[in-house]
Amino acid sequence: MQRRMTTEELLVSFDDAIKHGHIFAYYQPQFNHSTGRMTGAEALMRWVDPEAGMQYPSDFIPVLEENDLLYFADIQMVEMTCRFLRQCIDDDIPVIPISFNMSRNDIFKHEYVEDVENIRKKYDIPVKYLRVEITETSAIGGMELMSSVIGRFHELGYIVEMDDFGSGYSSLNILKDLDVDIIKLDLNFLNGNVSGRGGIIIRSVVQMAKWLRTPIIVEGVETIEQADFMKSIGCYYIQGYLYSKPLPEEEFLEKMSLAHHEPTKSPIDLLKTFNADNFWDPNSLETLIFNNFVGGAAVFSYNEGRLEFIRVNRKYIEEIGMNISERDFIESNPWKYFETDGKKLFIDTIKKAIDSAEEETCEVWMTLTSDCCGTDRMCIRYHLRVIGNAGDEYLIYSIISNITAEKKSYRDLYESERKFAFASEHTNTYAWEYTIATKEMRPCFRCMRDLGLPPLIRNYPEPVIESGLFQPDYAEMYREWHRQLAAGIGSLEAVMPLTAARIMFKVKYTTEFDENGVPVRAYGSATPLQ
Template sequence: MRMSREQIKNSLDQALKEEQFVIFIQPQYNHSNKALIGGEALVRWFHPENGMQSPADFIPVFEETGQIPRLDLYVFEQVCKYQKSCIERGDNCYPVSFNVSREDLQVPDYIDSMEKIRRQYDVPVSFLRVEITESSAVGSIEFIVDLVDRFHKLGYLVEMDDFGSGYSSLNVLKDLKVDIIKLDLKFFAGEVGGRGGIIISSVVNMAKWLNTPVIAEGVETKDQADYMLSIGCELIQGFYYSKPLPTEDYRKLSAQNIFQKSINPSKFIDNLDTGRFWNPESLETLIFSNFVGGAAILLYSRDGNGEILRINNKYLKEISMNLTEKDVLSNDPWKFFDDENKSIYQSTLNKAIQSKDEEECETWRTFVSGCCSPERLCILSSIQLIGIMENKYLFYIMIRNVTREKRIFNEIYASDQRFRAASEHSNIYAWEYEISTKKMRPCFRCMRDLGVPAVVENYPEPLIDAGIFPPDYAEMYRGWMKKLEDGVPHLEGIIPLTVGRIPFMIKYTTEFDKNGKPVKAYGSARLIEHGEQDAAGGKKNNV
């Protein structure tokens, strides 16, 4: 029988004395592996004459009459009793959350009374979680912040219940350092997806980047549970898994599970304060925006999807295509890549995930703006992993437009290829000799055909020792090196090379610095054709 408001108001003392109030516990699960992770304590009133009374009837009355702190403290003691019994029996002991209302927090010694009860039952604080409602923070945020800090100092985790049911959710989340958010699924209105789904997905991602796990409460269907898992919220509470259970039924359920800590926030590099990182007025943001080169923040998932979350002005200047920040942030980042360069870039992202170190790659991208024709640019990207959130990864990326350098390099490379092809046909070997250090750097044909290393120290001695220069020409060739050192601008002569004494025309041209000092000499060796040596006559050692 439903009791009247006056009956409820006047029955609290007797009901507490006779322990007519009992706690039920609603289980919480990790939907990804179906593991039990804890529960929430809910109060039920079994009146000896009028039967079970609905919390929706008696709790508002106790709140209005200022009696709710007495009931909440009673519930906290029942939770401690239950946890103590689990410890003494050796049962699995899962964390249980309990409600602390705005009215409770107005009582000066309420937290002291809680701690007295907890110590009396000797229950570790890790088995208890404080739940405050979002509405309790609205209008008194500084007061609530201080109380949350006090709970933290005592070792409690603090949950924000009914998040999303108030009007100041984002402000509360910004200011209040809660450990867990309990997301109210009233957005769904019986369905998943749609506008409510977009809002919930954004809240889940935002909360996790603030290192705050999310529990979805009020989950009633498999579709809802699966949808929450798909957007990164795996922790579930609601009728889909279980209604609130009497403590003995919950105890039996706990015995069937092995406790595993399933509430894991996202992980950031050790020296990154995520709050300051996203704060537009922080020093980190000031440096990001003004004192580094082109930079971006990229969110990337293992399924290959990516989203640019943030760029600085120098990023746009590096691209120099009259693109706006909106143009970059609103587009799929892969839009600018062809398949080959997208593969290179994603491979580098995956490499950075594995190495946890900075990785680099060069990729060609095609950019289009409203006022410019398409342009293909080569971008050098330095990629650093800064955060991990389940299957999503946050990267800090520095970029540099290296298109001009790349095109110059490609032109030089093409010219070198042409030179190589020409030299193949003309039987010419070439090298560079650094006079002061006596270092010689050979062409690819010298390395390929003669086995000359990429750098020859103390030239020409190693090549004389290897027999490339015959012993009877060794002193003559050493004399050439002395003449180059003395500043002779040009040398040429026919020398038989290798053990086969194959005749080559050897030529040197000397390069001088601005003071006229010889710094380098460029040498070449051209194979002498049949009969050419006789025609050369006295050119054996012309200077």
């Protein structure tokens, strides 16, 4: 008999289930569809209660996770996997790598890496026979910790797989930031459909994996048509009911003993040349890469000074302000837009990205021309990362932002400050800027030079009143001014003595408001009376 247990029943019986082995591992093998050889397997959690029978993982795993119990079940899987491998090794049975699942709960509340390593050492299992599976969703919200955990597993020699790739919302962002060794793509997230858009997506994932030198294992393969399709696009490793359902230990042992084995290989040898034609279909990279990133994005190839854009998204064209199509941009000579110094800096940054294997950034000035917009000079910030290479040809992923306005604002600010400093020297005027919300005052150069004020004064005006710059008999009036500025008065003006010498100055304030009429800043000046 089989009956779905209630949450209370699951929790009450959990300890006994761990103790008496009611929670245990089934194993689903993985095969190379091209050779028919077994390449690995995945340990899958099962729970068979003595009275209620088999419980579905979709029913009990969320309950365990919500009650901080999943870690103990996951560790049980590691223990059983190592015990099984030890038995096989002792009996001289050839073994294959077996992967086990690591949940979000495991790493946030426990010393999971150390616990796994201790179990491996306990059974003396070579690390090459154990693989760790993480899910995309388990990394969201904890990227830094997950990256650290993966790094620790790598230091110990473990292979780390990303399971359920594509089932979440940030697949490429997660993959970009996590150094995984194998990608597991589940056909179930496409309902097993490899025709139409589904096939385009899968084909592009496989191509991307080749750039990343990362093998792909496809899960959920149920038909020969699915397996043949995957082989046709260069993905040979499959897991699913076509070859085998998840098996209890005894059946898996028999199947593993009879099968021929081979290792899972990196697709590095599959990428001999780079075929730009694969990128003309707007659905392929646009779906898998461009639409997953915010802003302008492009993929280009670089080979000893030769630059060729393979694909750009519309946001890229909009960012640089050109009224041309993506295809027209791709077919043009990309170097013609770069100024001489900018071209050299861009090439140096590409070489740096190749050497470091990290994202590198540069800012280059470019001159762009279009029929409708004429000629425009702009500054573009490039974020460059190598995503693949074939020999001396490198595939570069780029995200850009147009920072021309930012650069011009810096230049205008510098120029205005220079002119203001020049004018104030000749008019003998002291000036400052007051931020109303934070009560921060930033004085001009003459204020700092002549009056000894620091570049930033907090809780203004109290520090200058305490210093004696504003005289005690005018201090309360000056405080009242700042209360009026906060209340929204437009301007203030008065003659008052400043400094210990009580030199008479005309002191003025002018208020700046935001679009909602809220006072933001006030600009003050003090001019000595002749």
